[in-house]
Amino acid sequence: MIIVLKDNFTQKEHDDIIKFIKERGAEAHVSAGIEKNIIGVIGNKRSLEISSISALPGVEKAIPILEPYKLTSRKFHPRSSIVKVGNVEFGGTEPVIIAGPCSVESEEQIWEIANEVGATGGHVLRGGIFKPRSSPYSFQGVGKEGANWLNDAAKHNGLQIISEVMDDKDIDVLYDKVDIFQVGARNMQNFRLLKLLGKTDKPVLLKRGISATLTEFLMSAEYILYEGNNNVILCERGIRTFVEYSRNTLDINVIPMVKNVSHLPIIVDPSHATGKTELITPVTLGALAAGADGFIVEIHPKPHEAVSDGHQSLNFTKYRELLNKWSMIKESIISLRELTNEAAEIESY
Ligand code: PEP
Ligand code: MN
Numbered sequence: 001m002i003i004v005l006k007d008n009f010t011q012k013e014h015d016d017i018i019k020f021i022k023e024r025g026a027e028a029h030v031s032a033g034i035e036k037n038i039i040g041v042i043g044n045k046r047s048l049e050i051s052s053i054s055a056l057p058g059v060e061k062a063i064p065i066l067e068p069y070k071l072t073s074r075k076f077h078p079r080s081s082i083v084k085v086g087n088v089e090f091g092g093t094e095p096v097i098i099a100g101p102c103s104v105e106s107e108e109q110i111w112e113i114a115n116e117v118g119a120t121g122g123h124v125l126r127g128g129i130f131k132p133r134s135s136p137y138s139f140q141g142v143g144k145e146g147a148n149w150l151n152d153a154a155k156h157n158g159l160q161i162i163s164e165v166m167d168d169k170d171i172d173v174l175y176d177k178v179d180i181f182q183v184g185a186r187n188m189q190n191f192r193l194l195k196l197l198g199k200t201d202k203p204v205l206l207k208r209g210i211s212a213t214l215t216e217f218l219m220s221a222e223y224i225l226y227e228g229n230n231n232v233i234l235c236e237r238g239i240r241t242f243v244e245y246s247r248n249t250l251d252i253n254v255i256p257m258v259k260n261v262s263h264l265p266i267i268v269d270p271s272h273a274t275g276k277t278e279l280i281t282p283v284t285l286g287a288l289a290a291g292a293d294g295f296i297v298e299i300h301p302k303p304h305e306a307v308s309d310g311h312q313s314l315n316f317t318k319y320r321e322l323l324n325k326w327s328m329i330k331e332s333i334i335s336l337r338e339l340t341n342e343a344a345e346i347e348s349y
Contacts, residue, residue, distance in 0.1 A: 098126050
């Protein structure tokens with residue numbers, strides 16, 4: 001259930017409502033907005049009746065939330081969330097550009113790529129240090145040492161850093177080296193990992209599992225928010241379908257759908273979604289037009305020499321072509337984003 005407070009509620013009324021909820025064995029999550037203050041009630045539904053809550057002083061209305069996800073729901077948090085990472089904003093005016101190699105391979109490689117991402121106006125450098133591979137025989141990542149290279153190369157270029165973590169050890173190793181923890185598609189339902197990340201103070205990019213429904217995706221985000229970390233960015237990276245010409249299928253529908261039901265920002269990963277360099281640019285532009293808050297793309301100076309995912313990595317020429325096309329439509333898309341966002345927020349009040 002969510003409780004919407006009256007505009008003129010007093011601090012005492014607010015505190016009394018929280019006390020009322022806690023005394024009945026439920027938890028209260030407060031969301032202070034510009035227009036409305038909302039309290040999310042979680043757990044122990046039976047002891048809390050909508051009618052009794054509605055009668056408390058300071059309460060405008062109490063509404064049941066039927067979806068299993070609460071903290072990620074737009075009903076709980078009508079304004080779109082902006083996840084700030086240094087000077088970069090996910091869900092802000094401008095879509096965020098994340099680029100880099102699938103895997104950090106060497107110091108030289110990551111510097112060359114970081115320089116390219118920095119020089120062409122990118123915001124965040126990606127690079128896998130610990131790689132979740134489908135085969136135990138495939139390259140598993142350079143490990144610890146690579147985190148220093150990644151950090152130095154990114155910071156030199158004024159870029160934020162994202163890298164994947166698979167367990168508590170990775171979190172410890174990467175904590176001081178990255179700005180965003182990535183949860184890969186294969187770990188979307190690794191609930192222990194999600195809980196650990198919920199206890200950190202670092203933003204998390206949560207990738208959608210290859211066959212996850214929207215509810216499952218949002219329930220995974222819910223784990224992180226429930227533990228206290230509200231800085232979650234969703235990522236649609238393609239789902240598995242019967243289509244045989246691409247690695248996965250980018251579910252473009254999910255972008256406006258997430259905007260309807262959740263306040264969290266959502267970006268797309270056209271590299272893993274398509275698995276083909278020639279599909280990356282049109283798919284990225286389409287996703288941005290559909291409202292994506294950014295994209296994460298794999299690039300490599302010599303894709304044919306990449307140790308992982310070279311077949312879906314843009315070389316620098318192709319990467320610049322993508323950026324050029326993006327700059328041609330950017331202003332129109334930014335105007336469109338403002339209108340769409342306003343409509344979503346107004347509808348949920
Ligand atoms: C990656 O970003 O390199 C990766 C492994 O992605 P995903 O988890 O989406 O497969
Ligand atoms: Mn990859």
